[in-house]
Each structure stands twice: as structure tokens, then as C-alpha cells.
Amino acid sequence: MEFSKLSVKLWPPTQSTRIKLVERMTKNLTTPSIWSRKYGLLSQIEAEEDAKQIEAAAFAAANQHFVKEPDGDGSSAVQLYAKESSKLMIEVIKRGPVAKADGEPNILDKIKEYDVTTFDISGDPRKEIDAGDAEKLLKPLKEPGNKYTKICFSNTSFGREAALVAEPILSSIKDQLTEVDLSDFVAGRNEDEALEVMNILSLALEGSNLQYLNLSNNALGEKGIRAFGALLKSQYNLEELYLINDGISEEAAMTVCDLIPSTDKLRVLHFHNNMTGDEGAIAISKMVNNSPLLEDFRCSSTRVESDGGIALAEALGKCSHLKKIDLRDNMFGVDAGLALSKTLSAFSDLSEIYLSYLNLEDEGSIALGNALKESALSLEILDMAGNEITAKAAPKGGARRLAQAVVGKPGLTLLNINGNYISDEGIDEVKDLFKNCPNVLGPLDENDPEGEDYDEEEEEGGGGVGHELESKLKGLEIKQERSGRRIRKILVA
Numbered sequence: 001m002e003f004s005k006l007s008v009k010l011w012p013p014t015q016s017t018r019i020k021l022v023e024r025m026t027k028n029l030t031t032p033s034i035w036s037r038k039y040g041l042l043s044q045i046e047a048e049e050d051a052k053q054i055e056a057a058a059f060a061a062a063n064q065h066f067v068k069e070p071d072g073d074g075s076s077a078v079q080l081y082a083k084e085s086s087k088l089m090i091e092v093i094k095r096g097p098v099a100k101a102d103g104e105p106n107i108l109d110k111i112k113e114y115d116v117t118t119f120d121i122s123g124d125p126r127k128e129i130d131a132g133d134a135e136k137l138l139k140p141l142k143e144p145g146n147k148y149t150k151i152c153f154s155n156t157s158f159g160r161e162a163a164l165v166a167e168p169i170l171s172s173i174k175d176q177l178t179e180v181d182l183s184d185f186v187a188g189r190n191e192d193e194a195l196e197v198m199n200i201l202s203l204a205l206e207g208s209n210l211q212y213l214n215l216s217n218n219a220l221g222e223k224g225i226r227a228f229g230a231l232l233k234s235q236y237n238l239e240e241l242y243l244i245n246d247g248i249s250e251e252a253a254m255t256v257c258d259l260i261p262s263t264d265k266l267r268v269l270h271f272h273n274n275m276t277g278d279e280g281a282i283a284i285s286k287m288v289n290n291s292p293l294l295e296d297f298r299c300s301s302t303r304v305e306s307d308g309g310i311a312l313a314e315a316l317g318k319c320s321h322l323k324k325i326d327l328r329d330n331m332f333g334v335d336a337g338l339a340l341s342k343t344l345s346a347f348s349d350l351s352e353i354y355l356s357y358l359n360l361e362d363e364g365s366i367a368l369g370n371a372l373k374e375s376a377l378s379l380e381i382l383d384m385a386g387n388e389i390t391a392k393a394a395p396k397g398g399a400r401r402l403a404q405a406v407v408g409k410p411g412l413t414l415l416n417i418n419g420n421y422i423s424d425e426g427i428d429e430v431k432d433l434f435k436n437c438p439n440v441l442g443p444l445d446e447n448d449p450e451g452e453d454y455d456e457e458e459e460e461g462g463g464g465v466g467h468e469l470e471s472k473l474k475g476l477e478i479k480q481e482r483s484g485r486r487i488r489k490i491l492v493a
Contacts (some may be wrong), residue, residue: 011066011074013081014445016418018055025051025089032157032188040096041187043124043155050092058084097125107133110156111140116147122154122181128188129158134165141169148173150212152181157188163200170204179212180205183242186218194218198227206230209237216244216270222252225259232259240268248302253280257287266291270298272326281308285315294319300328300354309336309358317343326354328383337364345371351378356385356416362398365389369401379409385442386419398422403430407437416442423449 013021029047042050062081066074107127112120121137129137141148151170158166182201186194198218213235218224224246225232243256253276263269269291271284281304288294297319299312309332316322325344332340337360344350353376360368365387372379382402389398399422406412417430427444434441 011077011081012059012063013078016443016446018059021085022048022051022055025054025085028089029092035093036188039094041126042092042097043126045124046097051089054085054088054092057088058082107136110137112152118150118152119148120150120152121156122152124155126155126187127157129156129162131161131165134158134162138166138169141173146173147176149176150179150181151177153185154181154183154214154217156185158185158197158201159189160193160196160200163197167200167204170201174205174208177205177208178210180208180210181212181214182218183214183244184217191223195223195227198224199230202228202231207234210235211237211265212240213238214240214242216242216246218246220246220248220252222249222255225252225255229259232256233261235260236262237265238263239265241266242268242270243274244270245273248274248276248280250277250280250283254283257283260287263287263291265293267293267321268296269294270296271302272298273301274303276302276304276308278305278308278311280304282311285311288312288315289318292318293321295321296324297322298324298326300326300330302330304330304332306331306333306336309333310339313339313343317346320347321349322347323349323378324352325350326352327358328354329357332358332360332364334359334361334364337361338367340364341367341371344368345375347375348377350376351411352381353379354381354383356383356387356419358387360384360387360389362388362390365398366401369398369405372402373405376406377409378411379406380411381414381416382406382412383414383416384420385416385446389417389420389422397426397429399426400429400433403433407433412437412440414442415440417447418443419446419448421449422447 026044026047029042029050030044032041058081061084062077065080066072066077069076107125109125110121110123112123114120119141127133140146141151186197189197198220208231213231215224215228220228220243225248238260241260246252248256248271253271253274266287269288274280276284276299281299281302284299285308288297294316297316304312304327309327309330312327313336316325327340337358340355341364344353353372355368358364365384368384372382384402387398389402399417399420402417403415406415415434422430422444427447427449430444431438431441
């Protein structure tokens with residue numbers, strides 16, 4: 001397809017696209033890889049600042065180029081934008097974290113000061129923890145009569161020797177602990193060592209009576225889940241469980257469900273950014289089904305399709321206390337959308353609903369609008385972006401029906417229906433409904449009123465204008481490749 005046939009320019013990118021690029025670069029700059037093992041890994045704060053500067057510089061260069069070709073569609077500017085971003089990001093990665101002016105950072109700077117009950121070593125500098133570092137860092141936990149009930153080992157990289165130092169210390173205080181955060185604590189370690197570290201700390205904490213457990217950002221997979229088996233099997237009173245960005249496959253999800261003996265008291269369950277799939281979602285749904293007190297459920301970006309979506313929707317129907325639900329970025333489709341509408345119609349306490357990019361289409365979206373009209377009286381946020389909502393459902397237009405369903409909610413702070421195929425007339429109707437509270441209506445700059453026409457051209461072999469910028473920027477990802485027991489990350493320039 002020739003872009004010139006469409007009256008749509010690729011440049012400049014929307015603000016939301018620029019923000020997404022900054023977020024993607026920040027994630028890449030803080031992701032352990034072969035590069036970070038050589039040059040060091042940036043902290044979250046430093047990476048965010050560098051990513052903003054990179055994007056601003058790349059945008060300025062590309063925009064200057066675009067000014068010289070005002071009659072073009074902007075494709076060359078997009079290419080330059082991606083090229084400059086990639087080049088500058090590589091320079092930052094090779095530069096590594098910036099050391100303090102006074103020389104070597106002090107390992108004790110990692111200890112964050114809170115109150116006498118919280119012990120947190122997630123501060124900067126981010127570095128590999130050896131036995132000596134562990135002795136220094138964990139010294140406060142050895143003090144007789146300490147009152148620590150919450151520990152956080154995030155933003156670190158514990159090796160085997162450091163874990164062996166931590167083992168007796170954690171074992172000695174496990175009975176007083178209620179919250180444990182072991183997210184992102186084996187960064188850059190090879191798989192065998194990482195699994196051994198997990199197993200050592202799992203055994204040290206076995207039998208603790210935790211209310212909060214965070215094992216996110218550890219690339220666990222099924223092996224990692226089993227390495228934490230001793231800890232998980234001993235938890236009967238968990239109220240919050242986080243397994244975000246952990247490589248949770250179908251098998252790993254099933255293992256989680258098999259290991260945890262009880263979820264009767266679970267209030268928060270987060271499974272964001274995993275490769276769970278339908279079978280994994282069905283396994284998670286069994287856990288949800290046995291969590292009557294669940295208030296906050298997140299299963300976004302988990303590759304779940306229709307069957308898994310229906311299973312989750314039906315299980316959530318048992319959670320009468322639900323206040324927040326986040327199922328974004330899956331492939332649910334219409335049938336799962338209809339199942340969700342039946343479930344959500346029974347809830348009065350829902351305050352935040354995130355259902356963007358689920359392929360719900362008009363039928364699923366209208367059903368959800370009808371369900372929410374008489375329910376979710378405390379609704380504050382409804383995110384339905386990117387669901388292929390069009391004007392073809394008139395007179396039951398999906399966007400209008402959603403807007404009518406929620407505009408009267410007294411606590412509503414955001415309705416996001418961006419990234420759909422709503423007609424110009426439909427957008428005007430929605431804006432008119434929100435004329436007394438325009439700040440509640442989210443941006444509509446990425447709505448495509450002729451989106452279905454583009455789809456038809458794509459099916460005939462075209463590339464699609466809407467995807468051009470995103471495709472150019474995909475090269476900025478640090479891709480993960482698995483080979484046997486090794487994980488290597490490669491920057492694709």
C-alpha cells in the first residue's frame with residue numbers, strides 16, 4: 001500500500017507515542033543483559049532521566065529533518081527518530097551508570113530509611129551483592145530485639161555466597177515477618193545460580209506467616225516457582241501476591257496454584273506481563289475462584305485468548321468484594337467480553353476497570369456498557385481503548401453507549417476510549433455528553449474513524465499507516481532468547 005494514497009501523516013508522533021517510547025527505553029536500560037554485565041546496570045531513576053533526554057534529542061533531530069520535507073508523509077523522519085533513539089541508547093548503555101563524584105558508592109547507601117518495622121535495601125547503587133556486602137547490609141537484621149516485620153531486597157543481585165550469609169539471618173527473624181519483597185533480586189545471575197539463591201532464601205523463610213509476598217521481575221518460569229516451593233507451600237494467610245514479569249508460562253501458573261495451600265484471605269493478585277496463555281489463565285481462574293475476598297486482580301499482557309478470558313470472567317464472579325480489575329492487552333475477543341459483562345453487572349464496589357486492547361469489538365463493548373449502567377456505582381476509571389469500537393453499531397453505538405453508562409457516575413475521573421474506530425460524529429456525541437466534565441474524558445487523538453478501511457487494505461497486502469511508527473520503533477527492544485538453561489539478551493539496533 002502506498003502511504004500517499006491516505007491523507008494521514010506519520011509525523012509528528014502523538015504525545016502518548018513519545019511517552020511509550022520513553023517507557024520502553026527505560027525498561028531496556030534497567031533490564032539485565034550481556035551489555036549490563038559488562039558496563040553495569042542503570043538504576044530506575046537514572047534510566048528514566050536518560051530515556052527522556054534520548055527521546056527529546058531524537059525527536060528534535062527528526063523534527064528538524066521533517067521541516068525540510070513538508071510535503072512528505074513523514075516516513076523518513078520516523079526512520080531517523082528510531083535510528084537516533086537506538087544510537088543514543090547504545091551510547092548510554094556503554095557508558096553505564098554514572099558514579100558519584102566522591103568516588104566508589106557506599107554499599108550502605110542502599111538501605112532506605114523508613115520506620116523501625118521496615119528494612120529496605122532497594123536503594124541505589126544497584127550492584128551485585130557478595131558475601132561481604134551482605135554482611136554489611138543485613139547487620140541491622142541481626143540486632144537483638146529488632147522490630148522488623150517488612151523486608152525488601154529489590155533492585156539487587158544476590159549471588160550464592162550472599163544468599164548463604166542471608167539464610168541464617170532470615171531464618172532467625174522469619175516468625176516476625178509479615179511482608180517480604182524479593183522482586184528483582186537476582187539480576188544478571190546465570191540460571192543455575194539464580195535458582196540456587198531462590199531455593200536458599202525460600203528454605204530460610206519457610207514457615208513464615210506472610211500477608212504480602214512479591215516475587216516479581218525475576219524471570220522465574222516454572223523452575224523458579226519450584227525453587228520457591230518451600231516458601232509458597234507454607235503460606236496459608238497471604239493477602240497480597242505479586243508475580244509480575246516472571247516468565248509465568250502455562251506450566252508455571254499451574255505450579256503456583258498447586259503449591260499455595262490457601263488463598264482464602266487473598267485481596268490482591270497480580271500476574272502482569274507473563275506468557276500465561278489460555279491454559280495458564282484457566283489455572284489462575286481456579287485460584288481466583290478460591291479467593292472470595294479478592295479486591296484487586298491484574299492479569300494484563302499475559303497472552304490470554306477467548307477460553308482463558310471466559311474462565312477468568314466466570315471465576316471473578318465469585319469475588320463480590322472486587323474493586324479493581326486489570327485485564328489489558330490480551331486477545332479475549334467478543335465471547336470473553338460477553339462473559340465479562342455478565343460478571344461485572346453484579347459488582348457495586350468496582351472503582352477501576354482496565355479492559356483496553358482486548359478485541360472486544362462493538363458487541364462486547366456494548367454489552368459491557370449495558371452492564372455498567374446499573375452497576376459499579378463507585379467507578380472512577382474505565383479504560384476501553386483499542387477495542388475496535390466503530391460507528392457501525394448505531395443506533396447502539398459502542399462509544400456512545402459506554403459514555404452514557406458512566407457519565408453519571410459521581411466519582412468518575414477518567415473514561416479512556418482512545419485508539420478505536422469511532423466516527424467523527426460519534427466523537428462529537430461523546431464530547432457533548434461530557435461537556436460538563438471535559439477533564440474526565442481521556443484523549444481521542446489516536447482514534448481512527450476510517451480504521452476499517454485501512455484494515456481492508458492491509459488484508460490486500462498493504463502495511464498500514466497506523467502501524468508504521470510502531471514498527472520502526474520495535475528495533476529498540478532488548479529481546480530475550482532462551483537456549484537450554486541460558487538466557488541471553490541482545491540489543492537489536
